[in-house]
Amino acid sequence: MTNTPSFVRTQMLDPKDPPLGEKGALKWMRENLFSGWLNSILTIVSLLVIYLVLSSLLPWMLGGIWNAESLSECREIRDELYGHGREVACWAVIVDRWHQLLFGFYPSELYWRPILALILFGAAIAPILFDSAPRKLLIVTAIMPFAAYWLLWGGTIWGPLVTALGFVIGWAVLTYGAPTLGALGATIGAIVVPLLYWLFVAGPLSGALGSILPIGIEAVPSDRFGGFMLAIVIGVAGIVMSLPLGILLALGRQSDLFIINKCSVIFIEVIRGVPLIVWLFTASLLLNYFLPPGTNFDLMLRVIIMVTLFSSAYIAEVVRGGLAALPRGQYEGADSLGLDYWQSMQLIILPQALKISIPGIVSTFIGLFKDTTLVVFIGLLDPIGLSNAIRADTAWNGIYWELFIFIGLCFFLFCFSMSRYSQWLERKLNTGHR
Amino acid sequence: MSTATNPPAESFRLSQLIYDTRYRSITIQVVAFILILAGLFFLGTNIVRNLSELGKDFNFGFLSSRAGYDINQRLIEYSNDSTHGRAALVGILNTLLVAFLGCILATILGVIAGVLRLSKNWIVGRLMTVYVEGFRNIPLLLWIILIFAVMTEATPQPRDFRGDEPEASMIVFDSIAVTNRGIYIPSVQFNNVIGGAESGSLLNWLVLIALVIGSVIAIRKINASATAKQEATGIRPTTWYINLGIFFVPLIAALVLMGAHLNYPELRGFNFAGGTHLRNSLIALWFALSLYTGAFIAEIVRAGIMAVSKGQTEAAFALGLRPNRTMNLVILPQAMRVIIPPLISQYLNLTKNSSLAIAVGYMDVRSTLGGITINQTGRELEGMLLLGLFYLVTSLVISGAMNIYNNSVKLKER
Numbered sequence: 081m082t083n084t085p086s087f088v089r090t091q092m093l094d095p096k097d098p099p100l101g102e103k104g105a106l107k108w109m110r111e112n113l114f115s116g117w118l119n120s121i122l123t124i125v126s127l128l129v130i131y132l133v134l135s136s137l138l139p140w141m142l143g144g145i146w147n148a149e150s151l152s153e154c155r156e157i158r159d160e161l162y163g164h165g166r167e168v169a170c171w172a173v174i175v176d177r178w179h180q181l182l183f184g185f186y187p188s189e190l191y192w193r194p195i196l197a198l199i200l201f202g203a204a205i206a207p208i209l210f211d212s213a214p215r216k217l218l219i220v221t222a223i224m225p226f227a228a229y230w231l232l233w234g235g236t237i238w239g240p241l242v243t244a245l246g247f248v249i250g251w252a253v254l255t256y257g258a259p260t261l262g263a264l265g266a267t268i269g270a271i272v273v274p275l276l277y278w279l280f281v282a283g284p285l286s287g288a289l290g291s292i293l294p295i296g297i298e299a300v301p302s303d304r305f306g307g308f309m310l311a312i313v314i315g316v317a318g319i320v321m322s323l324p325l326g327i328l329l330a331l332g333r334q335s336d337l338f339i340i341n342k343c344s345v346i347f348i349e350v351i352r353g354v355p356l357i358v359w360l361f362t363a364s365l366l367l368n369y370f371l372p373p374g375t376n377f378d379l380m381l382r383v384i385i386m387v388t389l390f391s392s393a394y395i396a397e398v399v400r401g402g403l404a405a406l407p408r409g410q411y412e413g414a415d416s417l418g419l420d421y422w423q424s425m426q427l428i429i430l431p432q433a434l435k436i437s438i439p440g441i442v443s444t445f446i447g448l449f450k451d452t453t454l455v456v457f458i459g460l461l462d463p464i465g466l467s468n469a470i471r472a473d474t475a476w477n478g479i480y481w482e483l484f485i486f487i488g489l490c491f492f493l494f495c496f497s498m499s500r501y502s503q504w505l506e507r508k509l510n511t512g513h514r
Numbered sequence: 515m516s517t518a519t520n521p522p523a524e525s526f527r528l529s530q531l532i533y534d535t536r537y538r539s540i541t542i543q544v545v546a547f548i549l550i551l552a553g554l555f556f557l558g559t560n561i562v563r564n565l566s567e568l569g570k571d572f573n574f575g576f577l578s579s580r581a582g583y584d585i586n587q588r589l590i591e592y593s594n595d596s597t598h599g600r601a602a603l604v605g606i607l608n609t610l611l612v613a614f615l616g617c618i619l620a621t622i623l624g625v626i627a628g629v630l631r632l633s634k635n636w637i638v639g640r641l642m643t644v645y646v647e648g649f650r651n652i653p654l655l656l657w658i659i660l661i662f663a664v665m666t667e668a669t670p671q672p673r674d675f676r677g678d679e680p681e682a683s684m685i686v687f688d689s690i691a692v693t694n695r696g697i698y699i700p701s702v703q704f705n706n707v708i709g710g711a712e713s714g715s716l717l718n719w720l721v722l723i724a725l726v727i728g729s730v731i732a733i734r735k736i737n738a739s740a741t742a743k744q745e746a747t748g749i750r751p752t753t754w755y756i757n758l759g760i761f762f763v764p765l766i767a768a769l770v771l772m773g774a775h776l777n778y779p780e781l782r783g784f785n786f787a788g789g790t791h792l793r794n795s796l797i798a799l800w801f802a803l804s805l806y807t808g809a810f811i812a813e814i815v816r817a818g819i820m821a822v823s824k825g826q827t828e829a830a831f832a833l834g835l836r837p838n839r840t841m842n843l844v845i846l847p848q849a850m851r852v853i854i855p856p857l858i859s860q861y862l863n864l865t866k867n868s869s870l871a872i873a874v875g876y877m878d879v880r881s882t883l884g885g886i887t888i889n890q891t892g893r894e895l896e897g898m899l900l901l902g903l904f905y906l907v908t909s910l911v912i913s914g915a916m917n918i919y920n921n922s923v924k925l926k927e928r
Binding site for chain 1: 532533539542543546547550557560561563564565567630633634635636637638641647648650651652653654655656659660663667866867869870872873880884888894895898901902905906908909910
C-alpha cells in the first residue's frame with residue numbers, strides 16, 4: 081500500500097509506565113500488607129508490636145555497659161552516663177564470665193585443648209556433611225574420637241591409643257580372617273576378639289606402656305567440665321553414638337524375627353514413654369544398683385550413656401518411618417537380585433530410608449542438644465547451671481536477662497544452623513522421586 | 515520317557531543351623547534370647563546383691579506411711595499427715611493439671627501461629643517465623659526459668675498495693691492482682707453446697723458440667739432434626755434461639771439456685787486473701803510449655819494445610835462451594851488426617867516435659883514421688899519404678915488412643 085491513511089500510526093508508541101499503585105514498593109505493599117481490611121489490621125498490629133518490643137529493647141541493649149566489676153558498679157556507671165531512671169543492659173557480666181559460660185571450670189591455661197578439639201571436630205565432620213570436602217579428611221574422622229578424648233581429658237596418650245588398637249584388631253580379623261574362618265566366622269571373630277582384648281588386655285597393656293614411655297598431657301577431671309563445652313561434648317557424643325544404635329533398633333523393630341522384634345519394641349517404647357529427666361535421675365541414683373557392687377564410674381559418662389540410649393530410641397522411630405515409607409518393590413527388588421539381608425539393607429534400603437528420614441533425624445539431634453541443659457538437675461554445670469552460680473555470686477546477684485540472652489543466643493546459633501543444614505541437605509538429596 | 519528320580523533325602527547337618535536360611539533365623543533368635551536372659555540375670559543378681567549389701571528390701575510399704583511434708587498446690591485434700599501414696603496422687607494430679615492446661619493453650623497458640631505463618635501478609639508471616647524459630651531452637655528449660663524470673667522479679671509485691679496512693683493496682687475492674695507471689699483471680703463460690711458444706715463444692719461443679727454436656731447433646735439433636743426437615747422439605751426451621759435457650763436457661767437457673775457468686779481477692783495483712791491463687795510456678799511452667807509446644811504445633815498445622823494439594827481447593831470452587839465451606843468440608847478433613855498424629859505426639863511431649871517443673875519448684879509427680887518421698891524414705895528403686903510406670907502408662911494410653919483414631923481416619927485403600 082502506498083497511500084496509508086493519515087490516521088493510522090506508522091510507528092509503535094513506547095509502552096506507558098504502569099500506574100503508580102501498580103508497580104514497585106507501592107504495589108508490593110498493597111498486595112502483601114494491605115490487601116483487605118483484615119490484613120491491614122494485622123499489619124498495623126504487628127507493626128505496633130514490633131515497635132513496642134524494639135523501642136524498649138534496643139536502647140536497653142545498645143546502651144549496655146561493657147566494663148564493670150559487679151552489678152552495683154554497672155548501676156553507678158549507668159547513673160553517671162544516663163542520669164537516674166533509665167535501665168540499660170549490663171553486658172559486663174558476659175565480659176567478666178564468658179570463659180566460665182563457655183568452658184566451665186576448665187583450667188584457663190589449657191583452653192587451647194578444647195578449642196583444638198573443636199577445630200578437629202570441624203575437620204572431622206566436614207567430609208561427612210559436605211561432598212565437596214577433600215576425602216582425605218576421613219582419616220581425621222577416624223582418629224577424631226580418640227584424639228578428642230585425649231585432648232579434653234588429658235592424661236596418658238596410651239589409653240586412647242590402646243583402645244583404638246582394638247578397632248584395628250577387629251578390622252584385621254575381618255579382612256585377613258575371612259579366607260580361613262569363612263565370612264561368618266570372621267564377622268563373629270571381629271566382634272568377639274576386640275571385646276576380649278578391651279576387657280582383658282587393653283588395661284594392663286596401656287599401664288605397661290605408660291610406665292615404660294610416660295607420654296601424656298595434664299589430666300583434667302570431668303567435674304572441671306562445664307558450660308557450652310559440656311553441652312557440646314554430651315551432645316556430640318550422644319549424636320555420634322545414637323545414630324548407629326538407632327538404625328539397629330529400627331531394623332530390629334522392622335525385623336521378622338519375633339524375639340528381636342519384641343525386644344526392640346519394648347526398649348523403644350519404654351525409653352520414649354518416660355521423660356529424659358527421669359532417666360537422668362535413674363543414671364545418677366540407680367545405676368549403682370544395676371552394676372556389680374563396688375563399681376563406680378564417672379557421672380558424665382553415665383549421662384552420655386543415658387542420653388545416647390534416650391535419643392537412639394527416638395532415632396529408631398524416625399528411621400522406622402523412613403523404612404516404612406519405602407515402596408515394597410524396593411525390598412522385593414533387593415531380594416530378587418539375590419542380596420542377603422545385610423547387603424540389601426546396606427546397598428538398597430538404608431540409603432533411601434535414611435534420605436527420607438533426614439529432617440526427623442536432625443530434629444532429634446536438635447532436641448538432644450537442647451536437652452543437654454537438663455543435666456543441671458543432677459549436678460553437672462551446663463550453661464544454665466553456671467548462670468545460676470553466677471547469679472548466686474554477690475557481685476552479680478540480681479542479673480538475669482543478660483545471661484539468658486547470651487545463653488539463648490548461643491543455643492539458637494547451634495540449633496538454627498543444624499536445621500538450616502538439614503534443609504539444605506534435603507534439597508540437595510531431593511533427586512526427584514515421588 | 516525319563517523317570518524323575520527323587521532327590522536324595524536330606525539329612526540334617528549341624529552346619530545348616532548357620533548356613534541354611536530356614537534354620538538360621540531360629541539360631542539367631544535363640545542366641546539373642548540367651549544373651550538377653552544372661553543380661554537380665556546379670557542385672558537382677560546385681561540388684562539383689564546391692565540391696566542386701568545396703569540392708570534394704572524391695573517393698574512398696576512406704577506408700578502407706580506418713581509423708582510429713584507439705585505440698586503448696588493441691589487439687590485434693592492433703593496435709594502433711596497424709597500418706598506418701600496420697601502425696602504421689604497429689605503430684606500426679608498436678609502433673610495432669612499443667613499438662614491439660616498446657617495442651618489447650620499450646621493448641622490455640624499453635625493453630626493461630628501456623629495459620630498466620632501461611633498468611634499472605636508479609637510482616638505477620640515473618641513475625642510468626644521469628645516466634646516459631648525462636649522457641650524451637652532455644653531449650654525449654656531456659657524459657658521456663660526466664661518466664662519464672664520475669665514473673666517473680668518484674669511484678670510488684672503485695673505490699674505495693676497498700677495505701678492511699680499504691681504503687682501497683684489490681685487490673686480488670688479491681689478483680690485480678692498480679693503480684694510476685696502469683697496471680698490472684700476471682701473464684702466462684704456457692705451459697706448452697708450440694709450434700710452439705712463439708713463435702714466441698716465438687717458436686718456443684720459436677721452438676722454444672724453434666725448440665726452443659728446435656729444441653730450440648732440436646733442442641734445437636736435439634737440441629738440434626740432441623741437438617742432432616744431441611745432435606746425433606748427444603749426449608750430449614752430457625753433454631754438458633756431455641757439452642758441459645760437450651761444452653762443458657764438451665765445453666766443460669768442452676769447457678770441462681772446454687773447461689774453462685776464471685777469471691778474477689780482482697781489485700782489482707784501482708785498478702786491477698788480470697789479468690790484463687792495461681793502460683794508463679796504453675797503459671798511460668800504453663801506459659802513456657804504452651805509457648806514452646808505451640809511453636810512445634812504451628813509447624814505441624816502449617817505442614818498439614820500445605821499437604822492438601824491446591825487441586826482440592828480448585829475442585830471445590832469448581833463445584834460452587836464458598837471459601838468457608840471449602841475449608842470446612844474439603845481442606846480441613848484432609849489436613850486433619852495429617853495434623854492429628856504429630857499433634858498428639860506433641861501433647862505427649864508436653865506431658866513429659868512438664869517434669870521440668872523441678873526448675874520452678876512446681877509440685878508435680880516427679881517432685882513429690884520422685885523427689886521428696888525418695889529422699890525421705892531412701893526407696894530410690896521403688897520410687898523411680900513407680901514414677902517411670904506412671905509416665906509410661908500415660909504415654910501408652912495417649913498413643914493407644916492415637917492409634918485408634920489413626921485407624922478410623924485412615925484412607926480406605928484396596
